[in-house]
Structure formats: C-alpha cells, structure tokens
Amino acid sequence: MPYRVLCVPVLALTLGAATATAATAAQVPAVARAGERVETPVAGSSPITDVNESVVRVRAPLPASAGPRPEACDWLSYLRFRHKDGPAGSADADRIMVAQPGVLEGAGAFDGVARNTIVEAAKKGRHVEFWALDRRSNCLEDGTGVRAGLAARDAHLAVDYYYRNKEVEGRRFAGYLGNDQVGFLQNVGLEQTVRDQYDLLARELPDQAVRKRKVLCGGHSLGGILTGYFAQWDFDGNRSTTSDAGYNQCSGYFALDTRISTSLPGMDGQVPTELVPLIRFGAQAVKIGLEYGVIPRTLSGPALINSETMNLLSIAGLAARLSPTGRSDLATYIPSSFNTDTTYRLLFSKDYPTFLKGSPTVKDFGFTNAAALGGLLDDNSEPLAFLQTSVGFFDGGRIVDKEFPLPNELSGGLGSLLGTEKKAIPDEPNGPLYSWRNYDDVGGLPHRSKDGKPFTTPAKEVTDIAQLARSLSEHPLDFTEHYFPTKLVTDIALAASPGIADDAVHSGGIKANPTLNLEAGDGLGARNPQPGDVIAPGYQHLDVLTASPVQNNGKPEPISLNLATFATH
Known part of the structure; x- marks a missing residue:
C-alpha cells in the first residue's frame, strides 16, 4: 500500500501519526548477542x-527518550524467505533482497513475489534470499485471533477473539489502541525507520563488504521513497567516512511500482498541503501537535482506513483461505458498529441513492468467502487504486456497473485515485449466492458493462485469489499495517526542515548503484514510464507483490522473473 494513499481525502482529513525524529546513535551496532536474535520457521500452504x-526477530531497543512502549517494540522483525536447498547462513547466499513495505503494509504482503523470485533465481543456479521488513510500529498488532482461527480452521474463532471477548491462547483482546496508547510512535519517524534498516543489516550481516556486494535494497510504494532516503543517509555521524553510508550497504536498488527517490512521484515531489493541512504549520508545529496528541499519532480514519478495518482484511483472507466456496457470514457474524457498517457502505454501495439510503446493504447479498474477499480488494470492485489487485471477477448472478463513488464513464481522469478498471457490483439482493471466478477462469464470462463491453478479460487478471488469501492470513507478520505512524509521512513532507533528514547528506547515493524499476501497467508507478522500466501489463498496485507465477498468457510472472535476473547477473 502506497505513497498515493495521501491522495485519499478521507485520510487527509484525519491524517495523524507519530514519528518524531529518533535518537541518533552514532555507533555502528555490534553483532547481536545470544538471546537477542530469534528465528522461527513458518509453516504455510503455499504450493511453492x-x-x-x-x-526473524532481533533485539534493538529504542532509546529511553522514546517513551513507554511494549517490550515487543524493542525488537526488529522480518520474514526471511530462502530456497530449501540454499545455504543456512544468509551471508553465504548469492544475493539478499531487502524490501521496505508501503503505507499500511506489512511484511506478509511480499510472500508471493519473494517465493516467485527465489524459484526463478534457483532455475539460474543461484540461491537468493528475500527479507520482507516489518516496520517497528507493527509491534503493536495482535495477531492472536487470526493465528488461532487458522490453527483451528475456524474463522469464527478470530471474530470471537476480536469482537466477542473470547479468550484465546490464554489472553483476551485488549481492543484497538487509541491515540493515548501509542505515544512512543511520535518518536518513530523517517530517521528511526532508515536507522532500523541499517541496524538490522549490520546485525545480520556484520561484514560491510558482504553487505555492499550481496544486498539489494528496495521496496514497494512508499518503500521506494524510504530506500531513497536510506541510500543518502549517513549513519555514523561522520560525513567524511562512507563505509556506513546507506548506498554502501547495497549493491543495487529495486522499485516495486514506485521509484527510488526522496520525493513523491506524480506530485511534483510534494505532499499537497490542501490534502494534509497540518504540514502548512511547519515541522515544529507538527512536533508539538504529536507530543500533545492534538495530531493523531497513527494514520487513521473513522471508517475504511484504520486498525480495525486493516485487521478485517486479515479475517476475510482467513475465511477465504479456509473455505473459499463456503458461504460468507462475516458481515453478519461480526457485530455491527459505525466503523464496520460505514466501511461496508462505502465499499458496496451500487450508486448514490443506495449509499444515502443505506439499503440494500452487503448483508442482503449472498457471497462465497472468495467472492467477499474479491469484493474487498479486486480492481473491478475496490474503489481505491492503492488497495487493488486483479484476482478475477464475480459470478453467479446479475452484475451491473458500480456508480459509486463515480460512474465508470466519469472516473477515467481519476485513475491515480480510483484505478483504471470499470467497477462492477452484484445486483440481486436476497437472491443467488455470488461466487468468484479466479484470475485464470474469467474467459467467456457473460457479464458486460452498460457500454456492452466485458468488465474484464484474462489479460487484465494476474493474481490467484488463493495466494491473496494466504498472504493476508498465514504469516506471523501481517500483510497490513494497523498502526502506521503519521510522522513518517509528515517527516517526508517536511524533510527540508532542520532536524528531520539532516543526515541525508550523500546526495549521490541513489545514483551510486544500478536500479531496477518494476512497474504495474495499470498501477501507480507506470503513469510516468522511464527508459529501462519493466512494465507488467494488466497489473494493479498490489499485483507486483501477489501475482501468480504463471500468467494467463502462459508466460512466467514478469516482476519476479526480472527481479531474479537482476539479482543473479
């Protein structure tokens, strides 16, 4: 999930987060001592x-000045993917790809592209690793309910934990955290984020020469901007030395539907002040606002984008993972609330009269679990471009054009916000059970838009919905990020202000290493194509992470194929 999240008006009105500049530790970290690193195998159902x-979790405490926080927040975490026949030690791998996630995104989102890339590299006789980073703020998430539901093969158990006060694994859900409970995040911004990446690399690969020779640094969406700052950062406080410079921790960069840059692509390098009014008041005002809690410390809205709705995606993924063709009852089993009901209303209203009346609601329709998940994230249904994948299409009943928030014929100029594909919605309340055609089964669908053309074609569908469900529900580090620190965004917007990015002094860092730009053809990064870009036709913003290893044209998935070539050349 992306830098373009900033374009969403509902977020702009509620933008708040925390991440003031973190303490500057001038010393290069020592190798993690015994008891300060824990690596635990992860079992999953991927066919790969x-x-x-x-x-992997590595202890790296925040300074005392950061304020009170859970002990888990003094650890850095990542998902380590490697070939089963590869070396046990990361330093012995041929290459290590290290990926920063986008806005509202966690390490689990990289599962598909990581596995596909590692397999493609192995075909070339090389063993590469893929490290999917979790930002420090992900430490606040409670995945107990989803884990328990997966183990028991019962999505209701997850709902019981999060909504019905049921004890699971000896604990009860404490609720979603409020602004007063995440105060330390006001000290976890741009500086702390890039330093966390540096500290993790130095702990896991203590030989800087190995890092410089073997590590590829990159990310998805906002992760490209974070990688740009990382490349320019000076980490030892001595600008005359460069072995500690970010660009000397990497042998190259990769951008997944983004650019390796320190500015926001497509926005003239700036966060629009009309969308984020608080930055007009300057860095000091933002700092004070975060300290006093006047500015919310995490990116959050009253509906659609907040910690609860991010967790709902995991629960929906869990249900689709366990019983894709079973009838979904999550909309009725999850208790009604302003947040859930408004979110459903925003996502599943056919037109403005439906939205205003609030009827029919999503609860009036029958969906399989796969169709419910597809309705939440598919590019023909989900209204926000940065949350879209191409996982197939509805079937089983009448489908019509979705006229909310804009009719299809009027939304073309808002592709960066609403996406490029026609929106569709089931139109038979209290009628049939709507099912889901997977990405590789959309040929011959009878459903047509009001212009007489198909809503989708096989060339526009690239992700297996089973892969999406697995990525959302099977990982100990989540696909989504429930508590994204606002200060990370405001720091980028105000980076020229003293005290925010003072150590981003190596201006040639981005150009110091080769870069591979991997863009979604219908996503956000390909809107301004550059020479040398790899553009994946039909892909949406999230598809660069989730696409199937074999596409509908019978060819290998192009993002991972080119990433593997880059890593093994």
Missing part, C-alpha cells in the same frame, strides 16, 4: 514448496 520461510 521449494522456499522456506522463517520469522
């Missing part, structure tokens, strides 16, 4: 069984 996955 040649790749081993583990979750």
Whole structure:
C-alpha cells in the first residue's frame, strides 16, 4: 500500500501519526548477542514448496527518550524467505533482497513475489534470499485471533477473539489502541525507520563488504521513497567516512511500482498541503501537535482506513483461505458498529441513492468467502487504486456497473485515485449466492458493462485469489499495517526542515548503484514510464507483490522473473 494513499481525502482529513525524529546513535551496532536474535520457521500452504520461510526477530531497543512502549517494540522483525536447498547462513547466499513495505503494509504482503523470485533465481543456479521488513510500529498488532482461527480452521474463532471477548491462547483482546496508547510512535519517524534498516543489516550481516556486494535494497510504494532516503543517509555521524553510508550497504536498488527517490512521484515531489493541512504549520508545529496528541499519532480514519478495518482484511483472507466456496457470514457474524457498517457502505454501495439510503446493504447479498474477499480488494470492485489487485471477477448472478463513488464513464481522469478498471457490483439482493471466478477462469464470462463491453478479460487478471488469501492470513507478520505512524509521512513532507533528514547528506547515493524499476501497467508507478522500466501489463498496485507465477498468457510472472535476473547477473 502506497505513497498515493495521501491522495485519499478521507485520510487527509484525519491524517495523524507519530514519528518524531529518533535518537541518533552514532555507533555502528555490534553483532547481536545470544538471546537477542530469534528465528522461527513458518509453516504455510503455499504450493511453492521449494522456499522456506522463517520469522526473524532481533533485539534493538529504542532509546529511553522514546517513551513507554511494549517490550515487543524493542525488537526488529522480518520474514526471511530462502530456497530449501540454499545455504543456512544468509551471508553465504548469492544475493539478499531487502524490501521496505508501503503505507499500511506489512511484511506478509511480499510472500508471493519473494517465493516467485527465489524459484526463478534457483532455475539460474543461484540461491537468493528475500527479507520482507516489518516496520517497528507493527509491534503493536495482535495477531492472536487470526493465528488461532487458522490453527483451528475456524474463522469464527478470530471474530470471537476480536469482537466477542473470547479468550484465546490464554489472553483476551485488549481492543484497538487509541491515540493515548501509542505515544512512543511520535518518536518513530523517517530517521528511526532508515536507522532500523541499517541496524538490522549490520546485525545480520556484520561484514560491510558482504553487505555492499550481496544486498539489494528496495521496496514497494512508499518503500521506494524510504530506500531513497536510506541510500543518502549517513549513519555514523561522520560525513567524511562512507563505509556506513546507506548506498554502501547495497549493491543495487529495486522499485516495486514506485521509484527510488526522496520525493513523491506524480506530485511534483510534494505532499499537497490542501490534502494534509497540518504540514502548512511547519515541522515544529507538527512536533508539538504529536507530543500533545492534538495530531493523531497513527494514520487513521473513522471508517475504511484504520486498525480495525486493516485487521478485517486479515479475517476475510482467513475465511477465504479456509473455505473459499463456503458461504460468507462475516458481515453478519461480526457485530455491527459505525466503523464496520460505514466501511461496508462505502465499499458496496451500487450508486448514490443506495449509499444515502443505506439499503440494500452487503448483508442482503449472498457471497462465497472468495467472492467477499474479491469484493474487498479486486480492481473491478475496490474503489481505491492503492488497495487493488486483479484476482478475477464475480459470478453467479446479475452484475451491473458500480456508480459509486463515480460512474465508470466519469472516473477515467481519476485513475491515480480510483484505478483504471470499470467497477462492477452484484445486483440481486436476497437472491443467488455470488461466487468468484479466479484470475485464470474469467474467459467467456457473460457479464458486460452498460457500454456492452466485458468488465474484464484474462489479460487484465494476474493474481490467484488463493495466494491473496494466504498472504493476508498465514504469516506471523501481517500483510497490513494497523498502526502506521503519521510522522513518517509528515517527516517526508517536511524533510527540508532542520532536524528531520539532516543526515541525508550523500546526495549521490541513489545514483551510486544500478536500479531496477518494476512497474504495474495499470498501477501507480507506470503513469510516468522511464527508459529501462519493466512494465507488467494488466497489473494493479498490489499485483507486483501477489501475482501468480504463471500468467494467463502462459508466460512466467514478469516482476519476479526480472527481479531474479537482476539479482543473479
């Protein structure tokens, strides 16, 4: 999930987060001592069984000045993907790809592209690793309910934990955290984020020469901007030395539907002040606002984008993972609330009269679990471009054009916000059970838009919905990020202000290493194509992470194929 999230008006009105500049530790971190690193294998149901996955946690405490926080927040975490026949030690791998996630995104989102890339590299006789980073703020998430539901093969158990006060694994859900409970995030911004990446690399690969020779740094969406700052950062406080410089921790860069840059692509390098009014008041005002809690410390809205709705995606993924063709009852089993009901209303209203009346609601329709998940994230249904994948299409009943928030014929000029594909919606309340045609089964669908043309074609569908469901529900580090620190965004917007990015002094860092730009053809990064870009036709913003290893044209998935070539050349 992306830098373009900033374009969403509902977010702009509620934008708040925390991440003031973090303490500057001038010393290069020592190798993690015994008891300060834990690696645990992760079991999953991916059909790509040649790749081993583990979750790695390395202790790296925040300074005392950051304020009170859970002990888990003094650890850095990542998902480590490697070939089953590859070396046990990361330093012995041929290459290590290290990926920063986008806005509202966690390490689990990289599962598909990581596995596909590792398999493609192995075909070339090389063993590469893929490290999917979790930002420090992900430490606040409670995945107990989803884990328990997966183990028991019962999505209701997850709902019981999060909504019905049921004890699971000896604990009860404490609720979604409020602004007063995440105060330390006001000290976890741009500086802390890039330093966390540096500290993790130095702990896991203590030989800087190995890092410079073997590590590829990159990310998805906002991760490209974070990589740009990382490349320019000076980490030891001495600008005359460069072995610690960010660009000397990497042998190259990769951008997944983004650019390796320190500005926001497509926005003239700036966060629009009309969308984020608080930055007009300057860095000091933002700092004070975060300290006093006047500015919300996490990116959050009253509906659609907040910690609860991000967790709902995991629960929907869990249900689709366990019983894709079973009838979904999550909309009725999850208790009604302003947040859930408004979110459903925003996502599933056919037109403005439906939205204003609030009827029919999503609860009046029958969906399989796969169709419910597809309705949440598919590019023909989900209204926001940065949340879209291409996972197939509805079937089983009448489908019509979705006229909310804009009719299809009027939305073309808002592709960066609403996406490029026609929106569709089921139109038979209290009628049939709507099912889901997977990405590789959309040929011959009878459903047509009001212009007489198909809503979708096989060339526009690239992600297996089973892969999406697995990525959302199977990982100990989540696909989504429930508590994204606002200060990370405001720091980028105000980076020229003293005290925010003072150590981003190596201006040639981005150009110091080769870069591979991997863009979604219908996503956000390909709107301004550059020479040398790899553009994946039909892909949406999230598809660069989730696409199937074999596409509908019978060819290998192009993002991972080119990433593997880049990593093995």
